[in-house]
Amino acid sequence: MYCDRCGRAVVDGDHTACARARELEPPRYCALCRRRMVVQVTPTGWTARCAEHGERTG
Amino acid sequence: MADILAVARTQVLEQGIGLGQDQALDCLRLPDERVDDLLDLAHEVRLRWCGEEVEVEGIVSLKTGGCPEDCHFCSQSGVFDSPVRSAWLDIPSLVTAAQQTAATGATEFCIVAAVRGPDARLMAQVREGVRAIQEAVDINVACSLGLLTQEQVDELAGIGVHRYNHNLETARSYFDRVVTTHTFDERRETCEMVRQAGMQLCCGGIVGMGESLEQRAEFAVQLAELDPDEVPLNFLNPRPGTPFGELHPMGAVDALRTVATFRLVMPRTILRFAGGREITLGDLAERGVRGGVNAVIVGNYLTTLGRPADEDVRMLADLRMPIKALARNL
Numbered sequence: 001m002y003c004d005r006c007g008r009a010v011v012d013g014d015h016t017a018c019a020r021a022r023e024l025e026p027p028r029y030c031a032l033c034r035r036r037m038v039v040q041v042t043p044t045g046w047t048a049r050c051a052e053h054g055e056r057t058g
Numbered sequence: 059m060a061d062i063l064a065v066a067r068t069q070v071l072e073q074g075i076g077l078g079q080d081q082a083l084d085c086l087r088l089p090d091e092r093v094d095d096l097l098d099l100a101h102e103v104r105l106r107w108c109g110e111e112v113e114v115e116g117i118v119s120l121k122t123g124g125c126p127e128d129c130h131f132c133s134q135s136g137v138f139d140s141p142v143r144s145a146w147l148d149i150p151s152l153v154t155a156a157q158q159t160a161a162t163g164a165t166e167f168c169i170v171a172a173v174r175g176p177d178a179r180l181m182a183q184v185r186e187g188v189r190a191i192q193e194a195v196d197i198n199v200a201c202s203l204g205l206l207t208q209e210q211v212d213e214l215a216g217i218g219v220h221r222y223n224h225n226l227e228t229a230r231s232y233f234d235r236v237v238t239t240h241t242f243d244e245r246r247e248t249c250e251m252v253r254q255a256g257m258q259l260c261c262g263g264i265v266g267m268g269e270s271l272e273q274r275a276e277f278a279v280q281l282a283e284l285d286p287d288e289v290p291l292n293f294l295n296p297r298p299g300t301p302f303g304e305l306h307p308m309g310a311v312d313a314l315r316t317v318a319t320f321r322l323v324m325p326r327t328i329l330r331f332a333g334g335r336e337i338t339l340g341d342l343a344e345r346g347v348r349g350g351v352n353a354v355i356v357g358n359y360l361t362t363l364g365r366p367a368d369e370d371v372r373m374l375a376d377l378r379m380p381i382k383a384l385a386r387n388l
């Protein structure tokens with residue numbers, strides 16, 4: 001599993017700051033494969049697409 | 059030496075003449091214990107010269123990322139190792155975004171593209187998008203598409219784009235520390251063409267990028283020289299992978315001091331809280347709206363998220379500040 005903000009492995013270091021930042025950011029990396037996702041932010045939400053693992057929305 | 063707030067009360071509040079650069083610097087240097095007085099004066103100035111209404115706007119990114127320019131604050135530059143990838147928004151989603159924005163009570167919807175300036179493909183997309191929004195949504199459409207040619211300025215004015223955003227970003231004397239791929243004067247030229255074509259000019263920038271207080275005062279005055287209809291004020295939100303990614307966000311009191319000072323330099327402009335507000339000010343945003351600001355961006359930004367629009371709408375209601383209604387003057 002990877003951190004969806006910084007793309008490093010979840011077990012690699014501390015991601016507390018990433019988690020805090022994520023409250024005001026969409027994810028950028030796929031948590032399953034760490035590919036950079038194509039992310040679209042709209043006024044009320046976001047969609048993030050991994051070429052391999054599909055779409056997440058928030 | 060006369061106290062700067064006493065001077066500003068006469069010059070700005072009573073006579074409507076904005077502060078000059080040295081005067082702005084005096085405001086930016088006021089000690090923390092005088093910031094409340096500064097904000098109160100800025101609020102009086104705003105009420106006197108702009109009225110009590112607050113303008114609400116939503117923005118959306120039509121084309122995200124992959125920009126060839128190197129603005130050091132920007133996660134959408136393709137020059138840096140930023141995690142933001144290129145994306146295009148389709149027209150139906152653009153219209154939906156405009157509808158969601160209008161539903162909050164907003165009167166402005168700004169379509170933004172991360173480009174140096176528009177190419178034929180982007181202009182075609184904008185043409186189609188603006189028309190689709192105008193047909194489906196009752197909202198003013200603004201654009202922010204980078205540096206423009208005269209033909210592009212004329213075309214955007216011709217299709218009914220009501221306001222164009224192009225920021226100076228920072229003071230002239232600090233510009234080359236922030237951007238090296240285009241110049242301050244190139245930015246200024248686009249702003250001037252926009253004005254001459256009769257579109258409203260929205261021109262602001264970002265504070266907290268390492269500029270000095272002198273440069274912040276310089277920047278305020280350089281904006282005032284363009285006499286923009288709107289000034290969006292962003293606070294640096296350090297983005298991973300960008301050259302400014304390791305800077306610290308500006309402190310809240312400094313941010314408020316800056317907001318109030320910009321108001322005293324530009325008594326009549328629409329002064330908008332833009333990006334970075336949440337991380338810099340948190341709940342103190344409310345103090346800014348009682349300290350010179352009379353416009354907000356609601357909802358999300360281009361690549362980052364804002365607080366939900368209804369929280370801002372509720373904040374304005376609690377402050378008994380009416381939201382500006384749509385005035386069609388076509």
Ligand code: SF4
Nearest residue numbers: 125127129132135172
């Ligand atoms: S021109 Fe705009 S999108 Fe491109 S790097 Fe500069 S700020 Fe970012």
Ligand SMILES: [Zn+2]
Nearest residue numbers: 003006015018
């Ligand atoms: Zn992380």
Ligand SMILES: [Zn+2]
Nearest residue numbers: 030033050053
């Ligand atoms: Zn994946």
